[in-house]
Amino acid sequence: MREVVVISGKGGTGKTSLTAAFAHLAESKVICDLDVDAPDLHLLLDPAIIRDEAFISGHEAVIDAEKCTGCGLCASMCRYGAIDEKDGVFSVAPLRCEGCKVCVAFCPEQAIDFPARHCGQHYLSETRFGPMVHAQLFPGQENSGLLVSRLKKEARVLAEERGLELILCDGAPGIGCPVIASLSQTDLAVVVTEPTPSGVHDLERVASLCDHFRTRVAVVVNKHDLNPEQTSRIGALCQEKGYTLAALLPHDTAVTEAMVRRQAITEGEDSAIATQVRQAWRTITNLLQS
Amino acid sequence: MIVSVASGKGGTGKTTVTASLAVSWSRPVLAVDLDVEEPNLHLFLKPEVTDTEVVTIEVPEVDESKCTYCRKCAELCQFKAIAVMGKAIMTFPEMCHGCGGCMAICPEGAIGVGTRELGVMERGVSRGTLPCLTGRLRVGEAMSPPLMRYVRSCMRDESAAQSLDVLVDAPPGVSCPAMSAVADSDVIVLVTEPTPFGFHDFKLAWEAFSPYEKPIAVVINRAGLGDNRVYEFCTAQNLPILAEIPYRRDIAEHYSKGMILAELDADLGELFSKLGRDLRQLAKEARHA
Numbered sequence: 301m302r303e304v305v306v307i308s309g310k311g312g313t314g315k316t317s318l319t320a321a322f323a324h325l326a327e328s329k330v331i332c333d334l335d336v337d338a339p340d341l342h343l344l345l346d347p348a349i350i351r352d353e354a355f356i357s358g359h360e361a362v363i364d365a366e367k368c369t370g371c372g373l374c375a376s377m378c379r380y381g382a383i384d385e386k387d388g389v390f391s392v393a394p395l396r397c398e399g400c401k402v403c404v405a406f407c408p409e410q411a412i413d414f415p416a417r418h419c420g421q422h423y424l425s426e427t428r429f430g431p432m433v434h435a436q437l438f439p440g441q442e443n444s445g446l447l448v449s450r451l452k453k454e455a456r457v458l459a460e461e462r463g464l465e466l467i468l469c470d471g472a473p474g475i476g477c478p479v480i481a482s483l484s485q486t487d488l489a490v491v492v493t494e495p496t497p498s499g500v501h502d503l504e505r506v507a508s509l510c511d512h513f514r515t516r517v518a519v520v521v522n523k524h525d526l527n528p529e530q531t532s533r534i535g536a537l538c539q540e541k542g543y544t545l546a547a548l549l550p551h552d553t554a555v556t557e558a559m560v561r562r563q564a565i566t567e568g569e570d571s572a573i574a575t576q577v578r579q580a581w582r583t584i585t586n587l588l589q590s
Numbered sequence: 591m592i593v594s595v596a597s598g599k600g601g602t603g604k605t606t607v608t609a610s611l612a613v614s615w616s617r618p619v620l621a622v623d624l625d626v627e628e629p630n631l632h633l634f635l636k637p638e639v640t641d642t643e644v645v646t647i648e649v650p651e652v653d654e655s656k657c658t659y660c661r662k663c664a665e666l667c668q669f670k671a672i673a674v675m676g677k678a679i680m681t682f683p684e685m686c687h688g689c690g691g692c693m694a695i696c697p698e699g700a701i702g703v704g705t706r707e708l709g710v711m712e713r714g715v716s717r718g719t720l721p722c723l724t725g726r727l728r729v730g731e732a733m734s735p736p737l738m739r740y741v742r743s744c745m746r747d748e749s750a751a752q753s754l755d756v757l758v759d760a761p762p763g764v765s766c767p768a769m770s771a772v773a774d775s776d777v778i779v780l781v782t783e784p785t786p787f788g789f790h791d792f793k794l795a796w797e798a799f800s801p802y803e804k805p806i807a808v809v810i811n812r813a814g815l816g817d818n819r820v821y822e823f824c825t826a827q828n829l830p831i832l833a834e835i836p837y838r839r840d841i842a843e844h845y846s847k848g849m850i851l852a853e854l855d856a857d858l859g860e861l862f863s864k865l866g867r868d869l870r871q872l873a874k875e876a877r878h879a
Contacts, residue, residue, distance in 0.1 A: 308600075309628050310600065310601060310628055310630070311599060311600010311601040311602075311762045312599060312600045312601010312602060313601060316787065337763035337764060337765040337768075338598055338599055338600075338762065338763045338764060338791045338794055340599070340786075340787040340790060340791065343786050343787060343790055358668065359668070377690070377694065379688060379689050379690055380689075380739075381739075395766070395769055395770070395773075396770070398687050398689065398735075399668055400668055400669075400687060400689030400691055401666060401668050401689075401691065402666070402689050402690065402691040402694065405666055405691065405695060406694065406695075437765055439764045439765070439769065439794070439797060439798030440764070440765065440766060440769040440798060441765055441766060442735075442765065442766045443763065443765035443766060443767065445732065472763075473600040473601075473627075473628065473762055473763075474627035474628055474734075474761070474762075475627045475628065475727065475729060476627045476727065476731075476732055476733065476734045476767075477732040477733060477734075479627075480730075480732050494846075495846055496845055496846040496848075497630070497633040497634070497846075497847075497848040498605065498628075498630040498633055501628070501630060501633055502628040502630070505627075505628060505729055506628075508729050509729050509730065512729060512730045523842070526839075526842055526843055526846045527843065527846035527847065530846060551839070551842070553815065556785055556815050556816050559785055559786050559787060559816070560785070560786060560816055560817050562786065
């Protein structure tokens with residue numbers, strides 16, 4: 301079994317459009333949307349949900365106003381400024397509470413409850429391209445690597461059960477916890493970038509994160525014709541760092557047009573960019589086999 | 591006043607809008623990059639860095655000569671950052687959220703304060719007069735909220751001390767980092783694009799930020815691309831669309847050179863001056879409401 305994660309550092313470079321096309325092209329795979337904060341892949345794949353589960357993770361502090369004597373010890377100990385006081389009444393701001401339990405443990409009146417936190421939902425679905433696991437965190441929840449790890453684990457179980465050979469993941473932007481979690485046990489990170497200062501800067505950071513975790517990197521430059529100078533900078537970076545430059549894709553409104561039709565770029569009538577995306581997928585498949 | 595520029599979906603133009611507002615703002619303003627995982631604002635404002643501060647979080651450092659292996663610290667820790675096994679204690683500083691619980695609960699005073707580097711905060715000045723703050727997460731560090739908290743506290747102190755307005759470039763998404771980035775603001779600007787992904791994530795952001803009860807204004811980037819649903823939604827929800835940036839190849843090329851959109855031509859310059867005026871008006875109305 302092989303695992304590929306499509307990431308980018310910078311948002312909006314075309315991760316999800318490309319992942320949808322790869323999902324169309326790849327055989328024998330489980331599709332996995334690891335952007336649990338702002339997932340979009342379902343918009344193109346139109347999944348039919350067959351299992352819907354609550355994601356419960358960590359706890360949150362809740363002050364029982366009946367028992368609270370207003371001593372303020374909790375507020376003085378909270379490192380997150382999560383305890384508000386108004387006219388002598390103390391309450392926890394759920395968005396700022398990290399669930400560390402310090403206030404619960406030190407409250408002299410045992411006036412603070414610590415219920416489990418329902419952070420979002422995760423799903424197992426069927427799509428026209430095969431099975432898919434995905435999730436949606438509730439707004440303001442810690443963008444937890446735990447949910448990403450949970451989805452990856454489910455994808456592996458599903459792949460085992462059905463004898464599927466590939467786990468194809470759409471990753472999150474950034475370099476923090478969810479991205480780090482998405483790299484675990486990954487055979488190849490496909491980094492989608494664009495020839496702009498932000499694209500190059502964020503590629504460097506996310507690729508060095510991959511280096512840090514010893515994950516192999518392949519780079520796709522989207523909209524490469526926007527700035528040939530930046531594109532050759534990316535090429536030089538790939539050469540220097542040993543990343544495979546898997547594809548140069550042109551700036552093409554066909555990508556958005558396919559999105560509006562709720563299709564992968566490679567579905568329907570083949571456009572010029574679709575042919576290049578097919579070639580990119582062949583390159584990535586070869587990398588996975590080498 | 592504090593204006594946060596946020597989006598839901600990444601790559602819709604938050605940094606483009608923040609940089610353009612910063613150079614056309616009519617009052618003294620502080621530009622703050624709170625997208626600490628992938629900060630990009632400095633690539634456009636190009637500040638001269640005057641000061642780089644290493645930002646750390648407090649993690650446990652155990653003095654084993656005092657430890658009695660009572661396990662109180664490990665039982666309290668919710669993040670699996672301390673483990674006690676028989677007569678051995680281990681810490682996992684990279685898991686630590688810096689709550690200080692272990693240090694406070696240890697009956698022997700055996701847990702002292704160590705540090706883990708979260709990243710840096712850079713202070714700088716763009717174009718001689720525009721102060722900038724940039725948070726930059728260390729590559730390999732998983733937690734952005736504590737670094738963001740530090741940058742936000744400096745932002746509040748410095749803007750208050752020098753009576754500066756603040757423009758915040760927020761991280762994408764609607765989870766904890768994005769929500770905390772906009773928490774201080776007087777006005778939230780949501781930048782979106784009229785595509786299915788843009789619209790879907792725009793709705794997520796609107797749902798997430800609405801409970802703050804702060805005025806929300808919309809900027810539509812790449813107008814003319816995609817579909818019309820975001821316009822219909824804004825009309826239905828009575829959300830003001832304060833600016834539309836046209837979908838043009840020369841704009842994308844200008845951006846790809848690291849240049850500021852407000853300076854591409856006179857019309858775009860006026861678009862951002864007007865956007866700034868409208869945002870200040872919106873904040874004023876909210877204060878009087």
